[in-house]
Amino acid sequence: MLLSLATLCLLVAVSLAVPAQEKRVHHHADLSDRPHDDAGGFQYDHEAFLGKEEAKTFDQLSPEESKAKLAKIVERIDLNKDGYVTHSELHYWIKHRQSRYIQENVNKHWDEYDQNKDGKISWEEYKNTTYGFYLGDEFADLEDKETYKVMQKRDERRFKKADKDGDLIATREEFTAFLHPEEYDYMKELVIQETMEDIDKNGDGKINLAEYIGDMFSPDEGESEPEWVQTERKHFDEFRDTNKDGYLDANEVTQWILPGEVDHADNEAKHLIYETDTDKDEKLTKKEILANWNMFVGSQATNYGEDLTKRHDEL
Known part of the structure; x- marks a missing residue:
């Protein structure tokens, strides 16, 4: 979910390989991939x-x-x-x-972003490390500069939300919440907001069936829908849209991507x-x-x- 320049290429690669409904839903992983027998x-x-x-x-x-x-x-x-x-x-x-896998992920990024080695990561350190190469005149040299502006603004909003004391300097715990917001109750509202923004293409504050499917599958010309897409259409009508108004609101999206664990x-x-x-x-x-x-x-x-x-x- 970390939509920053550092992860853009990875997200693009994943989106081509995995149906989006598998990426959106935040399940805590099982304890092992082995059969429990x-x-x-x-x-x-x-x-x-x-x-x-x-x-x-x-x-x-x-x-x-x-x-x-x-x-x-x-x-x-x-x-x-x-x-x-x-x-x-x-x-x-x-x-x-x-939970060690989360800490290992944080540790992997920590030294990269903690530029002054003070044991904390400021917003300026994160911004300069992630976007610094492109920041001259607000991404003026980039063809898709508006995309990068949105990504930076979104990262800043998430950083401020994770930063509980509001000093724009993240402790290790706050930086963990920034990287893994689905693991923290006080960040889950933001996870829903980011998801709504990703899928709600017309900006009306709700997700219709076309937007829901479009987040998962964009067919090439002449390509027929895979069976799993047809199944997701039924899921939208039968399970996701609980109030049967033809849209998913924030509460329904919460039940979808943050189900009871x-x-x-x-x-x-x-x-x-x-x-x-x-x-x-x-x-x-x-x-x-x-x-x-x-x-x-x-x-x-x-x-x-x-x-x-x-x-x-x-x-």
Whole structure:
């Protein structure tokens, strides 16, 4: 959603490859791309519990090393140090591990924009880094200068919205809200506003069926509509336009692109406790977790076993 010069080329490439309804809807990603089927292995649980990158690291360890590292992790999860891992503690841990991809994205851009290395990013730093090469006389040398003016104005509006204290200097948390506004409640109204502006081509403050489809599909001359476009026409009438007035207003767009979320981290915490809580007191001891260590983390041994199963299935 970051409509800046730095991401324009990427957005164009994505728009050519992916139907727009897949890009617009902001779902929190599932915890793993692996199937959640314990009978076929615990890789989903490993990636949910550790994060995808850390799970790969554990796959290279011996069972002894893996269990030793897991024991230390259990101590970190037990926030109140009472010797038990509760559902809320496990839920918090899993959500924290899964949010790391956002922080990694922020870290990737941070040094680029923090030009004076003061640990903050001002609007001037962001503007100069993103648009500085083209800023002479307000993009006068560019053929599509009006597009760049709109992009800069939109970035400035989002930056000011993310900047809670209004000093035009973003802390790391504020810059995270700028890059990932869908993750912050106080930014979600702006996400809806930006979406409406993108699709509402005639500027009447609502989205008709032609605009809705036009955001997803622009046929070449003589090209017939794919089946998924016809399906989206039905979705507009049957599901998106809830008041049946022929348009999508801001409330209906909210229900479309920011739907109620399944809390995958909550479900995974419940699953892990249910499967490993041997005394059924609805909390886990370190002993219970280590007794089921291969559900929480992997190792060379468990990875080898999964490889054998995969080869057997292929045969």
